[in-house]
Amino acid sequence: MADELGTLECRDLTKAFGGIPVLKGISLSLAPGTITALAGENGAGKSTLMKIASGQYRPDSGEVLVRGERLPSGNPQAAYRLGVAIVPQELASVLEMTVYENIFIGRELSGPFGLRRRAMIESARQILHVFGVDIEPTRRMGSLPVGLRQIVEIVKATNTGARVILLDEPSSAIAEREVGKLIEVMRTLRDRGVALLFTTHKMEEMRALADRVLVLRDGELVLDEALRNLTDDDIVTAMIGRELEGLFPALPEPGTEAVLEIDNLHVSGAAAPLSLTVRRGEIVGLAGLVGAGRTELLETVFGIRKSTAGSIRVKGTTIKGGTPAAAIAARMAFVPEDRKGAGAVLSMSVLDNATLPRMDKFSVGGLLRQGFRRSQVREAMDAVKLRSRGLDQSMETLSGGNQQKVVLARWLTSPVDVLILDEPTRGVDVGARSEIYRIIVDLAEQGMAVVMASSDMPEILSLSHRALVLRNGIIAGELDSEQLAHPGVQDTIFRLASGLEGIESSDPDPADPSTNNQKDN
Incomplete structure (x- = not known):
């Protein structure tokens, strides 16, 4: 056919x-x-x-x-x-042009007196309406969120x-x-x-x-x-090419020692200060809708964003200075959401990318200690089972899952007490995702306190000892492991994230955090 x-x-x-x-x-x-x-x-x-x-x-x-x-x-x-x-x-998309100009780019309507802009605007409005998209055709493309720009690109394709x-x-x-x-x-x-x-x-x-x-x-x-x-x-x-036996590994029992303590931290844009404690070996998941403030919180904790008040302590010692350098010195590590834009330099090798966070460790008098850094980086990459042709392979030639392994493993060249993960498996295929989950759980089992923001609900439910639901930068609710295993928990998380009231029931719902103590353990 x-x-x-x-x-x-x-x-x-x-x-x-x-x-x-x-x-x-x-x-x-x-x-x-x-x-x-x-x-x-x-x-x-x-x-x-x-x-x-x-x-x-x-x-x-x-x-x-x-x-x-x-x-x-x-x-x-x-x-x-x-x-x-x-x-x-x-x-x-051409971000400086309007929606209708993007739709008609290369196929502009013209007449004896130049471009027929009104006709293009009306035609764009009609075709957007066919797809149920309520966008003013004269809006600048760059003012739209990525999702709507994607839809305009699809509409443009059908218009051709x-x-x-x-x-x-x-x-x-x-x-x-x-x-x-x-x-x-x-x-x-x-x-x-x-x-x-x-x-x-x-x-x-x-x-x-x-x-x-x-x-x-x-x-x-x-x-x-x-x-x-x-x-x-x-x-x-x-x-x-093989059966995946259990996408998520079993979680180890966390310890009792408080490793990361956040007290009344003022995050820019948040509705109120935030306090949080994470124990040794504990994985705390951050759930919430887009714009809930998860990334802002993580970046403030790591010193990428400035805070106006509050304190952050690692193993009882207050981090002073509020900079990434101070966070790294306190044995914190951060894996950002934007792997390609903020996590790695794709034109550089695996070795050079792995060296970036700890240049002072691998250099003396401005000269790199080549043998030492190779042995340390190789050991870290072996620990995460990196699939590559060697440390000199360019990052841009690695798969997305292996790029993420490099961004994560480069912190393992020195001891880490607090691991901060922002969307750790975004754009990663299911096979590599399973491996990354096991790496995260192994690191928690070694004693790291892990804070993980994720928009993937199964990750929050299956990879967290405890989950915090954020809304407007504040904690709207907290769920422990028993609550996360409850069949109705996804609806509960959505209600907390969106500000809706809890599910009405004649009996207390074990997945409803309003019926439980919400203080940090």
């Missing part, structure tokens, strides 16, 4: 970079009016496949057909003319007449409240006969959207099946 309207077909695609095979004979077909999920671990070949299908890369062998017509190799304009559009993870849309990690950088709108837009496109292919690491997104699942592993297509015929375990096993 390769000549059916909207169908894209890939036949025996191969691609190698530097002699290393990335795609090994991939064949697939996308039918109109369907949504297909493309899954696989980082480095499996998903992005390469999409770039070939959209004309950006030239395959070493094989071909791509769109509605029966062969796509010229490495020709994005030809793909565009044939109705294939790609919405990359790194959006191509695209019948096949490829989306690379469409929800990876957008707020939870915007994911629902993205799902609505994708379903509308499917109902209009568009064929959609999207990559994701999130099982819940596959369940919400996909008719079919394709899984790549090591450049090979190992699964092509209707979603209704698959369990989550089937998909995970196909992705990693």
Whole structure:
């Protein structure tokens, strides 16, 4: 059915970079009016496949057909003319231009007296309305949140007449409240006969959207099946090549010693000061909606943001100065949410990235102690089972999971008492995610006090000894391990995070923190 309207077909695609095979004979077909999920671990070949299908890369062998017509190799304009559009993870929006200018870029309406701006504005308004998107077309693109910019990019693709849309990690950088709108837009496109292919690491997104699942592993297509015929375990096993026995490891019993003590800390933008205690070996999860103040709290504790009042103590000693250097000296470590922007220098090697937080340890008189730093960094990377070609490998050539391992492990070259994690598995595939969970639990078992902010509810529920729900920068509720295991806890967390009242019940709900002591242990 390769000549059916909207169908894209890939036949025996191969691609190698530097002699290393990335795609090994991939064949697939996308039918109109369907949504297909493309899954696989980082480095499996998903992005390469999409770039070939959209004309950006030239395959070493094989071909791509769109509605029966062969796509010229490495020709994005030809793909565009044939109705294939790609919405990359790194959006191509022109932020200084308006929404309607972005939608019509390269296809502007003009008349005898110049651009027909009113016509473009009205047309943009109508097409946005079709997708249920309430955005004023004259708004500057840069003023929109990332999620809405992503939707505008999708709308722009449909406005060009695209019948096949490829989306690379469409929800990876957008707020939870915007994911629902993205799902609505994708379903509308499917109902209009568009064929959609999207990559994701999130099982819940596959369940919400996909008719079919394709899984790549090591450049090979190992699964092509209707979603209704698959369990989550089937998909995970196909992705990693083995059964994943328990995504989350068992949590060790925390100690009683208070390691991190935060007293009346004033975080910029928070509704009130905050106090918190974390014990040795304890993992405290921070839950909340986007904008709840989790990142702001973590960055203030580590000294990235300034606080106007309050105190922070590590093992009874007050941290003075309120700077990252002071936090590091107090044996604190911080893994930021933005791995690529704030956590690592991708153009540098594994060795150089691992050296950055502790340059003073690895240098004397301005000269690096090469042998010493290599041995220390190698030991740290071995501890997290880093998969790399060696310490001199560039960070940008590592998978997302291995990049995250480097960002985490570089702190292990010296003792750490407090480990601060902001979205530790964002953009990480399920196989690497399982490994990172085990690293976090192992570090807690060694005695570190861990504070972890996460938007992934299973992480909060399964990786925390205790969870704090933040709203407007303050603690709206606290749940212990018993409460986190309660079937109704997700609804409780949402109600606390959004400011709604607790669930009404004739009996006290064990998952309702309003019926429990909320003081720090």
